Amino acid sequence: MIFSFDLLFEAVLFGILLGCFYAAVSIGLSVSFGLLDVPHVAHPAIMVLGSYCAYVVAGWGLDPILSGVVLMPVFFVLGVLIYRFYYETFERRGSEAGVRGLAFFFGLAFIIEVGLILAFGVDQRTVQAPYIGSSLALGEYRIPYRMLVAFGVALVLTAALTVYLSKTFTGRAIKAVAQDEPALRLMGANPVRIKQWAFGIATGVSVLAGAMLIIVGPVEPAMDRLYIGRTFCVVVLAGLGSMTGTLVAGLILGIAESLVLMFFGASWAPAVAFGLLLIVLGIRPQGLFGR
Amino acid sequence: MKYWIGAGALFIAAVAAALSPVNEYFFYAGYVVLTFVVLSTAWNILGGYAGYVNFGTGAFFGLGSYSAVVLFKALGAPLAVQIVAAAAVGAALGFGVGMLTLRLRGIFFAIATVAILFIMETLMMNWRYVGGATGLQLLRPEVLAPFGSYTRMLFVVMALLAVLAVSVARWVQVSWIGRGLRAIRDSEEAAESAGVPTLRLKLFACTVSGALMGAAGAPMPMYLSFIEPASSFSLNWGVSALAMPMIGGTAHWIGPVIGALLLGSIQQIVTVTISNEINVLVVGVLLVLFVVLAPDGIVGLFKKVLGRK
Numbered sequence: 001m002i003f004s005f006d007l008l009f010e011a012v013l014f015g016i017l018l019g020c021f022y023a024a025v026s027i028g029l030s031v032s033f034g035l036l037d038v039p040h041v042a043h044p045a046i047m048v049l050g051s052y053c054a055y056v057v058a059g060w061g062l063d064p065i066l067s068g069v070v071l072m073p074v075f076f077v078l079g080v081l082i083y084r085f086y087y088e089t090f091e092r093r094g095s096e097a098g099v100r101g102l103a104f105f106f107g108l109a110f111i112i113e114v115g116l117i118l119a120f121g122v123d124q125r126t127v128q129a130p131y132i133g134s135s136l137a138l139g140e141y142r143i144p145y146r147m148l149v150a151f152g153v154a155l156v157l158t159a160a161l162t163v164y165l166s167k168t169f170t171g172r173a174i175k176a177v178a179q180d181e182p183a184l185r186l187m188g189a190n191p192v193r194i195k196q197w198a199f200g201i202a203t204g205v206s207v208l209a210g211a212m213l214i215i216v217g218p219v220e221p222a223m224d225r226l227y228i229g230r231t232f233c234v235v236v237l238a239g240l241g242s243m244t245g246t247l248v249a250g251l252i253l254g255i256a257e258s259l260v261l262m263f264f265g266a267s268w269a270p271a272v273a274f275g276l277l278l279i280v281l282g283i284r285p286q287g288l289f290g291r
Numbered sequence: 292m293k294y295w296i297g298a299g300a301l302f303i304a305a306v307a308a309a310l311s312p313v314n315e316y317f318f319y320a321g322y323v324v325l326t327f328v329v330l331s332t333a334w335n336i337l338g339g340y341a342g343y344v345n346f347g348t349g350a351f352f353g354l355g356s357y358s359a360v361v362l363f364k365a366l367g368a369p370l371a372v373q374i375v376a377a378a379a380v381g382a383a384l385g386f387g388v389g390m391l392t393l394r395l396r397g398i399f400f401a402i403a404t405v406a407i408l409f410i411m412e413t414l415m416m417n418w419r420y421v422g423g424a425t426g427l428q429l430l431r432p433e434v435l436a437p438f439g440s441y442t443r444m445l446f447v448v449m450a451l452l453a454v455l456a457v458s459v460a461r462w463v464q465v466s467w468i469g470r471g472l473r474a475i476r477d478s479e480e481a482a483e484s485a486g487v488p489t490l491r492l493k494l495f496a497c498t499v500s501g502a503l504m505g506a507a508g509a510p511m512p513m514y515l516s517f518i519e520p521a522s523s524f525s526l527n528w529g530v531s532a533l534a535m536p537m538i539g540g541t542a543h544w545i546g547p548v549i550g551a552l553l554l555g556s557i558q559q560i561v562t563v564t565i566s567n568e569i570n571v572l573v574v575g576v577l578l579v580l581f582v583v584l585a586p587d588g589i590v591g592l593f594k595k596v597l598g599r600k
Contacts, residue, residue: 039398041346089583098397100582102344103537107582110530110575117568225526229409232402267424271413274406281403285394 003263010141011262012255017147019254021216023247024154025209025227026234027161031202032079033232034241035178036195038086039102044227045109046203050075050210051219052116055125064127065153068211072204079203082108083196109224116221124218132215150212154250157208161201162243174198178241226270233277239287248288252276294461298454305450309443318446320563322514324555325449326507330528331535331547332456333503336463337496338533339541342476343392347404348532350411351381351501353523355508360421360429360518369432370448374509381505382498389497393490396479405526412524426519429512445510456503461544463499472496504532527571531558534578540590549589 029043050071057067090101126132131145165171173194176184181191213219233253238245257272280287309318330348337343355377362368362376384407391403416424431441438444463469471492474482483489512518531554539550554577558570585592 033398039401041398041401099338099342099344099541100537100586102398102401103533104579104582106346106530106533107575107578110571111579114568114572114575118572226409228402228405236399236402267417268413271410274409274413278403278406278410281395281399281406282391285399 006140007262008259011258013141013143014147014262015255015258016251017143017151017254018258019251020154020158020247021147021150021212021250022230022234022254023250024150024157024212026231026238026250027158027243027246028202028206028209029231029235030238030241030243030246031161031174031205032199034235034238034246035174036083036198036202037178038083038105038199039098040105040202041102041228042105042109042112043202043206044224044231045112046075046078047206047210047213047227047231048219048221048224049112049116050207051214052120052125052210052221053207054211055127055214055219058127058129064129064211064215065149065208068208071207071211075207076200076204079200079206080196082203083199087192087196113221113224120221122220122222124220125214126218127214129215146215150216153208153212157205158243158247161205164201165243170194170197175241226273229270229273229277233273233280236277236285237280237287239289242287242289245287245289294458298458302450302454306447309438309447315440315442318440318442320559322442322446322449324552324559325446325453326511327531327535327551327555328453328548329449329456329503329507330532331539331551332453332460332544333500333507334532335536335541335544335547336460336472336503337500339536339546340464340469340472340476341493341496343396343493343496344398344401344533345388345404345500346401346526346529346533347388347406347408348504349524349526349528350404350408351384351504352508352511352528353408353415353520354384354411355381355505356511356518356523357415357421358505359509360427360512363429363512364421364427367432370510370513374448374452374506377509378502378506381508382502384505385498385501386494388501389494392493392497405529408524408526408529412520415520415524422519424520426517427512429516429518431513431516442514445514448510449507452503452506456507457544457548459499459503460547463496464544468492468495530571530578531574534574536588538577538581538588540588542587543590546588546590553589 025047028047029040032038032040032043050068053071054064054067057070058064062070086101086104090104131149135142135144136148165175173184173189174197177191177194184191230253234246234249237249237252253273253276256276257269260272261269330352334345334348338345358377358380359373362373388404388407392400395403415421421427434441434444438447471482471487474485474487475489475492479489535550535554536547537550538554539548540546554574557573561570561573581588587594
C-alpha cells in the first residue's frame, strides 16, 4: 500500500464524481423501494436493460444521454405496467405476499439478465460520444469528461426529483402515500394510481441512469448483480425515500469505494458496497436520514 | 415408519445403481440434481417454514466448498471429514445470519444475504492459498473400494446427504419447531406474544439450513476437480434454491424435493442440448409463473385437484 496526500486527494475527487453517479443510479430505487415499499430487487436489472436500450438507440446516431431521455416515456409505461401487475397479483392479496413478491422481482431480474445475454451475448458493450475517452486536465489531475457528464446529469436528476417530490401536487401525493396510505384513501385519492405513477417515474429515471452507466464504462448483462449492492447500499444508508440522503449516501459510497480502489486494489472494490450495506443494516437499518 | 422404509429403499436403489454398469453420465447429471435436492430442502427450512428469504445460498454452498478444499490441501483430509467440517462452517455462518434476523426482516434480510455472498466471494478472490480469482486445480484421491469411479461414489454420498436433509426437514416440519416457525411466518409479533421462542427458533432454522447447504458444497470441488470463486459463490445457486421450493410447494417437505427433481432434471437436459443461459431462463420463467399463478406450488395444485373430487 502506497500512501501520499496526492493520491488521497485524487481518490476523494474521483470518489465525489463516482458518488454522484451512484446517487443517480439509486434514485429510482429510492422512490420505488424507499417511498413505495416495493421489494424491487430487479431495479439494477431494469437499469442495465436501460443501458442496452440506450446502446441500441445511440447506435442510430443519437447522443447516449439524449437516447436515455428519449427512452424515458417508454420505461415510464413499462414501470406502470410492472407496478400494476405487482399490485394485482401480490400487494392486493396481502399477508403471504412478502416472500412471493420478493421471489417475483428476483425472478424478473434473472429473466431480464438472461434475455440480454441471449440478445446481445456476454461481451461488454460501449457507446461513442465526443466526451468519452478524453479528459479534463486540472493542473496535475486528470478528470475524464465522461465522469463529469455523469456527475452533471446526476446532479440535475437528483435536484429535479427533489423539487418534484416537495413542490408539485403529484409529488406531494407520492410522499403522502408513503407516509399514510389509509389517510390518503380517506381524502378521496386513489393510492394505487399515485403509486403506479410514482413507480413509472422511478422506472423512467432508471433508463437515464442506465444511459449514464454505459457512458461511465462498458456494460455487460450480469452487471446488475454488483449494482444490487451499490443501489441498496445507497438507499438504505440514505434512509428510505430521502432524496437529499440519497445524494449524501451516494457520496459516502463513492468516496469509500474510490479510496479502497486506490489503496487496496480493484479486487477489493466489489466488497465495499456490500460491506457498507451490511454494516448499515446491522447497526442502523433506518439509515442516516430515516423517516 | 412408511417414510423411513421409502427413504431407505431409495438410498439402496441409488447405491445399487452406482454399482451397476449404468452409463457414467447418469451419475454425473444425477449428482447435480441431488445437490439441488439438498440445497432447496435446506432453503425451505428457513424460507418456506419461517418465511425468511435467503438469496445467498451460494455463500453457504461456496464456503462449504472452500472449507473442504482448505482441509484437503492442508491436511489431505478424507471426504467425510471435509463434509462434516463444511457443515460446521455452514452452521456457524448460518448462526451469524440468524443473528441478523434480530433486526432485519423481509427484503432487508434478503439483501443482507446477497451482501454476505459477495463479501465471501471477494474474500476468496483475494486469498492466494486457495488460488485467488483464477481458482485451483485439484487432484482427486483414489476411489474407495466398491465403486467403479469417483463420480459414482460422490453420487452415493450426495444421495446420503439428500436423505439426511429431507429427513431433517421432515422432522422440523412435524415437530413443535415447525409449528413455531410457521407461526413466525404468519406473524412474528403474534408468535412472540403467544410465547413462541422466536429468536431461538430462527437461530435454529438458520443454523440447520446453513449446515446442510455447507455440507452440500463440500464434495463439489472433488466433483469438478476444480474450484474458483465466481461459480462457487454465484447468485445462480440462490435463484435455484429459491425457485425449486417455490415451484414444488413450500408448505410440505416433499415440495422442495419435487421442485428440485423436476427443475434439476430439466436443467440437466437443457444444459446438454442448448446452453447454460437458457438454464437460468427456465428457472426464472418457471419461478415467476408459479409465484403468480400457483402460489402453493405443485403440492398445492395436487391438493386442489384431490380436494375437488
